[in-house]
Amino acid sequence: MTDAKKQQSNKLSEAEAIERAKLGDAEAFEALYNLHKRRVYSLCLRMTANTAAAEDLTQEAFLQLFRKIGTFRGESAFSTWLHRMSVNVVLMQLRKKGLPVVSLEETMETEEDAPRKELGAEDARLAGSVDRMQLQRSIAALPPGYRMIFLLHDVEGYEHNEIAEMVGCSIGNSKSQLHKARMKLREILKTSRAEKAAKP
Amino acid sequence: MTCEEFERVLPELGDGHTIEQEAHLKSCSACSDLVADLNAISQQARLLQGSEEPSPWVWNSIEVALQQEGLIRQPHLARSQPPAPLLGWKLRWLVPAAAMFLVAFGVLMFQRGTGQPPVAEQQPPPVGVETAGLQPMAGDDLQLLKTVGERMPSMRAEYEANLRSVNAYIRDAEQSAHSDPNDEVAQQYLRNAYEQKAMVYEMALDRSLP
Numbered sequence: 120m121t122d123a124k125k126q127q128s129n130k131l132s133e134a135e136a137i138e139r140a141k142l143g144d145a146e147a148f149e150a151l152y153n154l155h156k157r158r159v160y161s162l163c164l165r166m167t168a169n170t171a172a173a174e175d176l177t178q179e180a181f182l183q184l185f186r187k188i189g190t191f192r193g194e195s196a197f198s199t200w201l202h203r204m205s206v207n208v209v210l211m212q213l214r215k216k217g218l219p220v221v222s223l224e225e226t227m228e229t230e231e232d233a234p235r236k237e238l239g240a241e242d243a244r245l246a247g248s249v250d251r252m253q254l255q256r257s258i259a260a261l262p263p264g265y266r267m268i269f270l271l272h273d274v275e276g277y278e279h280n281e282i283a284e285m286v287g288c289s290i291g292n293s294k295s296q297l298h299k300a301r302m303k304l305r306e307i308l309k310t311s312r313a314e315k316a317a318k319p
Numbered sequence: 320m321t322c323e324e325f326e327r328v329l330p331e332l333g334d335g336h337t338i339e340q341e342a343h344l345k346s347c348s349a350c351s352d353l354v355a356d357l358n359a360i361s362q363q364a365r366l367l368q369g370s371e372e373p374s375p376w377v378w379n380s381i382e383v384a385l386q387q388e389g390l391i392r393q394p395h396l397a398r399s400q401p402p403a404p405l406l407g408w409k410l411r412w413l414v415p416a417a418a419m420f421l422v423a424f425g426v427l428m429f430q431r432g433t434g435q436p437p438v439a440e441q442q443p444p445p446v447g448v449e450t451a452g453l454q455p456m457a458g459d460d461l462q463l464l465k466t467v468g469e470r471m472p473s474m475r476a477e478y479e480a481n482l483r484s485v486n487a488y489i490r491d492a493e494q495s496a497h498s499d500p501n502d503e504v505a506q507q508y509l510r511n512a513y514e515q516k517a518m519v520y521e522m523a524l525d526r527s528l529p
Contacts (some may be wrong), residue, residue: 148385153477157484158369160377165367174377181381185390217463249363251370252495252508258364273364289333298330301357308360315499 133197133292140188148185156181157196158275164208165270169261176212192254202275206285213263218247257307265300272297325350371489372481372515375522456482467523481519488512 133154139147159180164173184201191200258266267286271277272293277285279293286293320343328340336344344351385391456464460482468475492509499505 143390145382145385145391148391149378149382152381156373156377157371160373161369164371174373177373177377178369178380178384182384185381185385186388249359250491250494251363251366252491252505254360254363255338255367258367271365273361274367276365278366294330301360304360305353305356318499 121291134193135192136194137188137197140185141191151184152181153195155201158198158202162205162270163209165255165258165274166213166267172212173221176205176209179212180208183208203285206271206275210267210286213267226265248312253308253311254304257304257311260307263298265296265303268293268296269300269304273301322347322350326353329354370484372485372519374518456486460486463520463523478519478523482516485512485516485519489516 133151135252136147136150136154140151156177160173160177163180164170167173167176180201184204187204191197258269261269268282271282271285272279274313279297282288282293283290288296320339322343325343325347332340338364369479382391436455464475464482466478467478489509489512492505495505496502496509
């Protein structure tokens, strides 16, 4: 089967599942859950860096979705609708707990939070040596505001205008936070590599 | 263009660069290394999308909540099907056994500081199961998929994808634990990876049974 046909078949099965879920079909709910659970859970896990919290948020996101599924009319892609809802659930939860979603003003960043200046010649290129485990750990070590924007843009693929709308910041702030997040990740990854190399 | 000027415009840059920026990148290794690193981070990050599997209990909780709220109006088809007693009797013991074996193996690896080579490396891959770009599956995994395929053909692809994903997670975690046996985070990842595989087995066999 070609990719285009596979995509079409997935879309149809998802559309069918949505219609059946609207009628209260348990299998349809489960099919929709299985189609999207990994992406929603991964997003929640990386945003909270806590398995139990991520599972609670995943559950909450899907419950909100299923409660509102009768109102879904297909104007937007179902996945877009679901992931927006997941992001909103996570953001609401983070705000409830008083965790920073995004820095209000770039000038409020402390020296500690801001990515350090390049060290120059002693740095070797990271390209090609970034593995998944290292990157996961480095993302978890990011300040929450940086982490949020990085996850939404680089992992989830949202555009800056969408992020700005979701988290309530300007497009410029989103771009700036993303750049700082990447710079901070580069610094963490390089430090981690240097520490590994220094070990006997 | 100076490095300071280039770094100032860097957050605004998309995939393309102006002629002036291109010229600076060609002449400045520090800035071209910086751009290459940031691109590598960004590309690798995209691979993290949907890479984690929630525990089966998440769906169980959702299903219970949906039933309590009256959103589910039909009985679950799979659970209303008549059981196949012989198959169920033959496989029921495998549910706790497979889960315990995988968790115990993960814990053993954790305690030994990953001194042993991974099981997958010790076993020759089954003939004819490798597909382009994918790692071969171990015999137990293939047996599980066969069982799932016989009982729930529509779910086989889902379980195959889950197994491949969790096996990749285990391989990554093993590599990480091997490279630094004293890294507690890597050991924890490895243990989590085995627990996740145990969950996939438990869920698949549980659903395969009446």
